[in-house]
Amino acid sequence: MRKKHINEIFPKKRVVITGGGSGLGRQLALDFGKMGWRVAICDLNEEAAHKTVDLINGAGGNGFFHICDVSKWDQMLDFSNLVKERFGGVDVVINNAGVIVAGFVEDVDVEDWNWILSINLMGVVHGCKAFIPILKSQKKGYIVNIASSAGIVSLAEMAQYNVTKAGVISLLETLKMELSPFNIGISCVCPTFFKTNLMQGARWGNERQRKLAQKMFDKSLATVEDVSRDIIKSIEKNKLYVITQWDGKILWFFKRLSPLLFYKFMSVYYKKILNRL
Numbered sequence: 091m092r093k094k095h096i097n098e099i100f101p102k103k104r105v106v107i108t109g110g111g112s113g114l115g116r117q118l119a120l121d122f123g124k125m126g127w128r129v130a131i132c133d134l135n136e137e138a139a140h141k142t143v144d145l146i147n148g149a150g151g152n153g154f155f156h157i158c159d160v161s162k163w164d165q166m167l168d169f170s171n172l173v174k175e176r177f178g179g180v181d182v183v184i185n186n187a188g189v190i191v192a193g194f195v196e197d198v199d200v201e202d203w204n205w206i207l208s209i210n211l212m213g214v215v216h217g218c219k220a221f222i223p224i225l226k227s228q229k230k231g232y233i234v235n236i237a238s239s240a241g242i243v244s245l246a247e248m249a250q251y252n253v254t255k256a257g258v259i260s261l262l263e264t265l266k267m268e269l270s271p272f273n274i275g276i277s278c279v280c281p282t283f284f285k286t287n288l289m290q291g292a293r294w295g296n297e298r299q300r301k302l303a304q305k306m307f308d309k310s311l312a313t314v315e316d317v318s319r320d321i322i323k324s325i326e327k328n329k330l331y332v333i334t335q336w337d338g339k340i341l342w343f344f345k346r347l348s349p350l351l352f353y354k355f356m357s358v359y360y361k362k363i364l365n366r367l
């Protein structure tokens with residue numbers, strides 16, 4: 091059977107994207123704009139959000155932004171009410187806003203733990219909680235949450251980020267079941283590194299960790315355009331797990347094959363790296 095284009099699946103073409111002022115959120119907004127969608131973005135950064143809306147409108151879409159901190163429930167609720175008022179509903183909701191905190195579990199301040207949990211995990215909970223009633227009332231829609239490969243394969247010295255992304259994956263697996271009677275599709279996106287502005291606001295336990303992460307971002311081959319394209323395709327295919335890059339696919343394969351052996355190997359490998367430093 092011929093695969094339907096996303097515009098055929100959702101002819102009303104209305105999308106919401108959190109964290110649309112930069113990186114992946116901005117690219118998704120632009121790509122939906124190019125397909126003629128109405129795009130509502132939210133972000134903390136007004137200037138960046140404004141720029142994204144200009145890009146959407148310049149590409150043939152119709153965008154607006156709302157300043158909203160995803161970690162604040164009342165602000166997310168205001169955003170969802172505004173979207174309902176302006177669009178009369180919504181077809182695709184993309185919970186994308188996120189930050190990085192990383193470091194040894196015992197070193198990272200509780201305040202930083204709370205900060206990342208409130209944005210990466212509670213921000214996604216807020217986005218789902220605010221928009222699900224709209225999708226349910228339509229008996230149609232789609233939710234995409236941007237998790238990370240770190241949510242399926244925990245890496246050392248990144249517990250704070252790993253935990254939030256694993257939580258997002260668990261939330262989506264639950265929603266896959268709960269929302270299936272309402273014709274609402276789900277995608278959980280798990281990229282590895284790709285270049286964006288994510289490093290700018292990141293909080294690190296120490297300078298070695300920051301430098302290592304910067305190296306990973308600099309070395310990454312995938313672009314934000316590649317990841318955005320994969321996400322739109324995953325909506326067309328109603329694909330639950332979206333592992334966007336080959337390194338993520340390999341790690342996921344071996345973790346699923348034997349989690350015990352996988353973490354034995356990773357522990358030996360980690361010890362070796364530490365001894366070399």
Ligand SMILES: NC(=O)c1ccc[n+]([C@@H]2O[C@H](COP(=O)([O-])OP(=O)(O)OC[C@H]3O[C@@H](n4cnc5c(N)ncnc54)[C@H](O)[C@@H]3O)[C@@H](O)[C@H]2O)c1
Pocket residue numbers: 108109110111112113114115132133134135138158159160161186187188189209213236237238239280281282283284285286287288289
């Ligand atoms: N870049 C990567 O390598 C990578 C890999 C895996 C997953 N991800 C995930 O992709 C998503 C997008 O990140 P990105 O790489 O495009 O980073 P980015 O920093 O370029 O964009 C993130 C956007 O979210 C906004 N934001 C941050 N906190 C917010 C809040 N409390 N409320 C509203 N908006 C907020 C920022 O202002 C920014 O515009 C994140 O969830 C991130 O964890 C990124």
